[in-house]
Amino acid sequence: MESSFFNRTVDETLSALGGTKAGLTSKEAAERLQKHGKNALAEGKKKSGLQVFLDQFKDLLVVILIIAALISMVSDNVESTVVIFAVLILNAVLGTVQHFKAEKSLESLKAMSSPSAKVLRDGVRSVVPSAQVVPGDIVELEAGDMVVADGRILENFSLKVNESSLTGESEGVEKTSDVIAAEKVALGDQKNMVFSGSLVTYGRATVVVTGTGMDTELGKVAALMNRTQQRKTPLQESLDDFSKKLATAILGICVVVFALSLFHHMALLDSLMFAVALAVAAIPEALSSIITIVQAMGTQKMARQNAIIKDLKAVETLGSVSVICSDKTGTLTQNRMTPQKIYADGSLLEGDDLDLVNDVQRLLLKAALLASDATTNVEDGTSIGDPTEVALVMLGDRIGVDEELYRRHHPRLGELAFDSDRKLMSTLHEIEGVPTLYTKGAIDVLLDRSRYVLTREGQVPMTPEWRERISRINMELSMEGLRVLAFSYRELPEVRALTLEDERDFTFIGLISMIDPPRPEAVQAVADAKRGGIRTIMITGDHKVTATAIARQIGIFREGDEAVSGVELSDMSDHDLDERLERISVYARVSPEHKIRIVEAWQRKGKIVSMTGDGVNDAPALKAANIGVAMGITGTEVSKDAASMILADDNFATIVKAVVNGRGVYTNIKNAINFLLSGNMAGILSVLFTSILGLSMPFAPVHLLFINLLTDSLPAIAIGVEPARKGLLDQPPRDPNEPILTRGLMLKILAYGALIACATMGAYFIGLNADNGGAGLAMTLAFSTLTLARLFHGFNCRGIESIFRLGLTTNRASLGAFAAGVVLLLAVLFLPGLNALFQVSPFTMAQFGWVILLAFLPTVAIQIYKVIHDAVRRKNR
Incomplete structure (x- = not known):
């Protein structure tokens, strides 16, 4: 096709659509379209930052915390009130930031898989990202492509397009390249136009781009739509259900604790503060964020692994x-098909031995090059096209035949595109003045449609003996793992539009085998x-x-x-x-x-x-x-x-890696939930124990918020990045219907929580009964022990094996999280400004030594159990 024809058609089409009325170049038109697209998106309905921020307060558990803050305010507990509200606002800010980062991450992931387009620019065929396509570009479309821009069809080879994204109709629409009036083009004639977002399901076409971005038909619809909302995953729905049940249970237990406190003749405000402490202890404030972070890190890790x-x-x-x-x-x-053996004129030979002097072998190569669309560049080793067709072109490259030269001398006059049901592709050319149909495809299909076999003596009838010989050769090649394509031709009386009925009465030429190692x-x-x-x-x-x-x-x-x-x-x-x-x-x-x-x-x-x-x-x-x-x-x-x-x-190996990562992400999420909920269970049991005995509060709400949101979050995130263990592939696939909080996990949470609660209560009674002690010291020692015990507990929840089998340094993030948590605890205990905020009472170093010992004991007990369990498991293998 002449470039002048392309230029004239482009100018006419753009002019009809108003693209050149203002004297715009293609680049300027693209820039204007891009600016128009941004404005249209800005005008579209999209959640503002304030809306996203306010959404963070809709959770029932957050409402309970707000009630707790109000109760603290009424009871003149200024420190707890300030901290609770500060935590709620900080959590909402982080949630808002996370929302927009997730949107940005999603856009970047979509960009990684965004469609590309095959364009002709200055006579050079290249593949460019869809974002770089501009009005006036010449785009080549074939089956399987997504149309990246609106365009007018210049050349059409049985093109059929699925336009369900615009019309809702799933049936493909047949297209034509009939020349029509410019004003009709401007109205977007359905027959000779393709539209962005539609899918090519059959045939090929050459198209001149008339609109991109928000100036396409799909873009106009997109500007009126709300941004797509992500559906919650089954895990998120399971956790939402858990949160509702937990909130109901918390409210019920708070009522019981409040009643018990009044029963022990505690002041009303003190009873309310007991209930507030329990609510804060029970709510896993960081759980949702931790799971989202673990999932995000898991998907990013998978993306790095392709x-x-x-x-x-x-x-x-x-x-x-x-x-x-x-x-x-x-x-x-x-997926790197390379030509191997060929069969022609009754002989089986290596592809490198192809002889152009032999008429049959020369015709076989001609049919292979003309009935394909692939191109190769010998200089830089690149290729464009289907791997099978690339192999056919490589066969010509080996003996110095240029496919472009062949195709230029014998231009394609018609085509029946490949179809997976038909298993054939046919192209029409004029060979020495004779319209000739070349067909390639599956050998079983072509043999059934061939009446003759081409030999150096000319055509001979396709006898049963010939059919059996060709089938035997095909079987031999196939048993070597080679893919075999058959080629045939048929002379037509005249050049005309092709139909499927033309694919019959062939003369069989030969076979070309190739291998994809x-x-x-x-x-x-x-x-x-x-x-x-x-x-x-x-x-x-x-x-x-x-x-x-x-x-x-x-x-x-x-x-x-x-x-x-x-x-x-x-x-x-x-x-x-x-x-x-x-x-x-x-x-x-x-x-x-x-x-x-x-x-x-x-x-x-x-x-x-x-x-x-x-x-x-x-x-x-x-x-x-x-x-x-x-x-x-x-x-x-x-x-x-x-x-x-x-x-x-x-790569198939990447699928297996993704499965292992998927198992690892789910395991890490379960381990993080185990860590968070067992730590919270320790706080709940401690508050319940003291309320039943009518003792003073073991923690202030500010203590529990500090643990839940700061010292607990870091180990939980570290657990989330625990490397996937080799043993994950030694386990059967997980039952998708299994709840994340299984009976076994719930028993672990209860047992671990009870151990930590016992250590915490030990420190509480040391402070309560000390010579310099009382309720204030008891609270300080209980808070310190619970915090440090939960930091140690992070190592227990890294996996089911003992820390000796897991390796202390295999997850350095856990060491960093532990160190950061200890620094935060020491800052609260020893910095004067934080002392008052966290209601820390003076303590001796001996008492702090008891805190360290008691905090470490639950981890010692758990690790001893795991060592024994490891030994039993190895023995039973």
């Missing part, structure tokens, strides 16, 4: 994955997955024999396993599939409907299924799976949009 999490639910669900249905190409293999790390990853109770299933479009050979090399296909083709799967009833499901490791030549059926069959067995894919035809199955995983490099925008996780390196 697993981009689009949906937070995926972090939790990953720990429960029990079946991975993986695409072969690019995921289990390197297994990734070395995929073998180990499959073995690791199996050790973790995760079954790996290969689903591929390759021939069954080829797929089985690769699966056997990787370790997916083992003795006694079965491989099933799409045809065989279609003949199975759901009952038959359920019966054989556990034995089938490889599915070959399957359709999109088959992939969904496989996923649903495993889900019927109660399995959590992860499905990987990169093509348009994978999107429905990605959506149906519990965890849809798209390829970040080779994946189409359709598959990325449907997935909940994107692999930035297209």
Whole structure:
């Protein structure tokens, strides 16, 4: 196509849309569109900082704290009132900052998987991010692409587009490139226009960009919409439910404590302060923030390991994955197709031995180059296009044939784009004055449609003997793990629009085989997955024999396993599939409907299924799976949009790493909850014990807030970054229906809390009965012991093993958190300004020595139990 035609069409189209009326260049138009987009977004409904800040006070537990602050105010307890309100405001500020940081983080993650576009600029084809596309650019679209801007179609090859993002209709819309009046273009004719946000489901087209950003049809709709709200994850919903139950329980116990205090003839305000102390002790103020931080750090860690999490639910669900249905190409293999052996004129030879003097071999190469769209740059080693087609172009590069030169001499006059159901692609060219249709595709399909075989003597009939010979060669190549493409041609009487009926009565030319070697790390990853109770299933479009050979090399296909083709799967009833499901490791030549059926069959067995894919035809199955995983490099925008996780390196090993990280994140969250709630349990039991006995308060509310929000938060965050243990893959997948607060965890929380409470009460009675003691000293020693004991307790909650097996220095964050907590405690105990605020009474160094000893004893007891438990567990292995 001539560049002058492009320029004229671009100018006409932009002029019709008002883009050049003001004399704007494409760059200036883009800048104006970008500015317009920012203004439109600013005008859209979006939560202000004040709204987000006020939202932080809606939680029932926060309301209880506000009531506690008001009671402190009434009782003239100024210090507690100031601290409680300061804590509430600080928590709201941090929550607000966290909200906007999360939005910014989400935008950055979305940018990592944002669509790109293939553009022609100054005759050079390149791939650019969608944000760099400007009005006037020439964009090439093909099946699987997301349309990144509104545009007018210049050339159309059976283009079909899904415009459900605009119309709500899922059925694809067929497009045309008919030239129409400029004023009609300005109105956005549906037939010769494509719109941003729609998905190309079939065919190819060349488009001139007419609108970008907020100036697109989708942008106009987006400007009127509220920003999408993130749904709560199952874990968040579980914790919200726990918070409501905890708040109800706290109110009930506060009433009981208040009544007990009055029963012991305590003053009304003192009784109220007892209830306030209990409420503050019971509420895990930092729990929500800690869990959010742990999840955020987990997703960032996964992103650094090339697993981009689009949906937070995926972090939790990953720990429960029990079946991975993986695409072969690019995921289990390197996605670097290289040509191997070829078959033509009755001979099987290496690709490097291709001889252009041989008419059949020369025609085979011509068909391979013309019936493909890939391009390569020999100088810098780069390529653009489908890996299979890149391999075909590489075959020409090896013997010095330039694909661009071939295509320029024989321009494409028509095309039937590749379709996964049809398994063919055809292009029409004029060869020495004769309209010739070149077709490439699956050998079984092409053999059935071929009437002749090309030899150096000319065409000969496709006899059963020829068919058997070609099939045997194909089988031999497939058993070597090679992918085989068949090529044929047909001469047409005239150049005309092609139909599917034209793909028949072919003359068979030959076969080209290629290999996509297994990734070395995929073998180990499959073995690791199996050790973790995760079954790996290969689903591929390759021939069954080829797929089985690769699966056997990787370790997916083992003795006694079965491989099933799409045809065989279609003949199975759901009952038959359920019966054989556990034995089938490889599915070959399957359709999109088959992939969904496989996923649903495993889900019927109660399995959590992860499905990987990169093509348009994978999107429905990605959506149906519990965890849809798209390829970040080779994946189409359709598959990325449907997935909940994107692999930035297209590597199967990354999925297994993500599963381990998902298990690790969930384990760390449970450990952090164990730490926070067992510490709070110690405070609750201490307050209950003293109220039942009619003694003075063991803590002031300000003490408990200091512990919950400062000294507890640091160890909890450190627990959240605990490295994932190797043993995580020695455990079966987690039951997704299991509540986070299991019976075992609740017993641990109660036992750990009771131990710490005993130590705290020991310090309390030392202060109460000391010669220089009384209620003030008892409170100071109890507060100091509880704080230090909970800091020590952070090491207990790092994992189920003892600290000797975990290693004291393997999580340096825990050491830093402990040191920071000790510094904060010492500051409160020894700095004059903080003494008064925290109601610290004078104490002796001997009494402080008792505090250290009593605070350390619960950890000693817990670690002794863990050492014994470790020994028993090792003995039973």
